[in-house]
Amino acid sequence: MAARKTINASVNPKGSLETLSQREVQQLRETGSGSVYALFRQCALAILNTGSHSDNAKTILEAYPDFEIHIVQQDRGIRLELFNAPADAFVDGEMIASTREMLFSALRDIVYTQSELENKRVDFSSSQGITDYVFHLLRNARTLRAGAEPKIVVCWGGHSISTEEYKYTKKVGHELGLRGLDICTGCGPGVMKGPMKGATISHAKQRNVHGRYLGLTEPGIIAAEAPNPIVNELVILPDIEKRLEAFVRIGHGIIIFPGGAGTAEELLYFLGILMHPDNQNIPFPLIMTGPSSAAAYLEQLHEFIGATLGEAAQQRYSIIINDPEQVAREMAAGIKAVKQFRREHNDAFHFNWLLKIDESFQHPFEPTHAHMASLKLTREQPAHELAANLRRAFSGIVAGNVKDKGIRLIEQHGPYEITGDRDIMQKLDTLLQAFVDQHRMKLPGNSAYVPCYRLTK
Numbered sequence: 001m002a003a004r005k006t007i008n009a010s011v012n013p014k015g016s017l018e019t020l021s022q023r024e025v026q027q028l029r030e031t032g033s034g035s036v037y038a039l040f041r042q043c044a045l046a047i048l049n050t051g052s053h054s055d056n057a058k059t060i061l062e063a064y065p066d067f068e069i070h071i072v073q074q075d076r077g078i079r080l081e082l083f084n085a086p087a088d089a090f091v092d093g094e095m096i097a098s099t100r101e102m103l104f105s106a107l108r109d110i111v112y113t114q115s116e117l118e119n120k121r122v123d124f125s126s127s128q129g130i131t132d133y134v135f136h137l138l139r140n141a142r143t144l145r146a147g148a149e150p151k152i153v154v155c156w157g158g159h160s161i162s163t164e165e166y167k168y169t170k171k172v173g174h175e176l177g178l179r180g181l182d183i184c185t186g187c188g189p190g191v192m193k194g195p196m197k198g199a200t201i202s203h204a205k206q207r208n209v210h211g212r213y214l215g216l217t218e219p220g221i222i223a224a225e226a227p228n229p230i231v232n233e234l235v236i237l238p239d240i241e242k243r244l245e246a247f248v249r250i251g252h253g254i255i256i257f258p259g260g261a262g263t264a265e266e267l268l269y270f271l272g273i274l275m276h277p278d279n280q281n282i283p284f285p286l287i288m289t290g291p292s293s294a295a296a297y298l299e300q301l302h303e304f305i306g307a308t309l310g311e312a313a314q315q316r317y318s319i320i321i322n323d324p325e326q327v328a329r330e331m332a333a334g335i336k337a338v339k340q341f342r343r344e345h346n347d348a349f350h351f352n353w354l355l356k357i358d359e360s361f362q363h364p365f366e367p368t369h370a371h372m373a374s375l376k377l378t379r380e381q382p383a384h385e386l387a388a389n390l391r392r393a394f395s396g397i398v399a400g401n402v403k404d405k406g407i408r409l410i411e412q413h414g415p416y417e418i419t420g421d422r423d424i425m426q427k428l429d430t431l432l433q434a435f436v437d438q439h440r441m442k443l444p445g446n447s448a449y450v451p452c453y454r455l456t457k
């Protein structure tokens with residue numbers, strides 16, 4: 001990515017951190033320096049780069065090598081001083097409002113996360129402790145609203161999709177919005193933007209001025225999937241596992257649209273949770289959908305699930321082709337069942353406490369070459385554990401495709417080696433090759449895809 005036009009600016013808080021004590025300001029300044037500064041700088045640059053057509057974190061960082069951001073104390077709290085920032089984030093010298101809100105959301109989340117860790121308030125030794133941590137991160141971001149009716153639909157899918165698929169996601173989002181449902185996505189482009197864009201129109205038609213467009217991301221992927229400007233609630237979780245848990249804790253239903261490796265990772269994560277014995281009777285609507293042109297993709301994913309996790313996993317979702325109205329009707333009905341179940345079991349509407357998430361789905365997976373090579377992709381384990389390991393395999397592929405650290409590891413050591421049972425590797429190879437053939441691994445228009453993995457049987 002070539003160097004672009006930049007600007008220097010001073011920005012005051014908007015949406016978060018407007019009211020702070022002097023002690024909190026000092027804490028912000030201390031945390032926003034040293035090792036945490038690089039993390040905040042990367043997230044800030046991604047937010048300021050909203051609208052970029054690159055999905056390569058490394059190239060985005062390299063395009064603005066002189067970008068700096070400083071936290072400055074003032075009587076009323078703080079302000080941010082930006083140097084050599086992307087000029088596209090400003091209009092006539094003023095930062096775009098949505099960009100400013102998300103910039104301070106990033107500062108809020110990163111500083112709070114660091115503060116919690118430094119004060120040793122987090123019990124990472126237990127599943128409940130990790131869930132409590134996710135709860136506190138979401139509550140600090142004002143995402144949890146006690147008493148609010150269940151209506152958050154999580155939409156998962158690819159950032160690299162066709163124009164027809166993107167238009168379809170907007171139609172589904174429009175139908176969801178007409179029924180008063182809110183949208184939660186990974187906050188980036190493609191499927192993460194389309195449903196939000198569709199819902200904005202239907203919310204306006206219904207005179208719904210309180211529509212929520214939640215975007216959940218994490219530092220390792222935010223530069224590759226910079227938030228889209230429709231997001232009005234941005235939360236940056238510390239890693240992919242906390243991000244995925246946040247989706248299923250605050251969401252009331254999930255829709256899977258066409259995507260690539262990242263979408264397969266999300267689907268495997270959720271199916272692994274639903275297949276846990278403790279979750280057998282918990283209602284949670286899951287729909288896979290797309291336009292007619294995506295029917296083959298959905299069938300390939302369906303076959304892969306059946307061949308690896310079995311028919312029981314396939315029964316946890318429905319597939320709807322080219323029918324946005326039916327998707328919205330079925331989702332609305334499913335959320336009504338969720339509401340009734342939580343009332344009967346005294347579970348909160350705003351956070352799904354009853355859902356059992358095994359620790360194997362909660363601890364961060366570091367996609368090094370050694371860890372990828374040691375994944376247990378065999379049938380000698382319960383189906384939900386196989387789902388967890390398959391999820392890690394796809395997580396590593398995502399890292400090698402778009403995350404700065406993963407890209408650099410591949411450059412240094414070559415492709416990841418992934419091994420497992422012959423039939424599982426064959427099914428995995430078929431699915432991944434289909435993703436490549438359908439241009440689902442990288443954004444359209446980028447250079448030809450070079451696999452970051454090698455499968456061995």
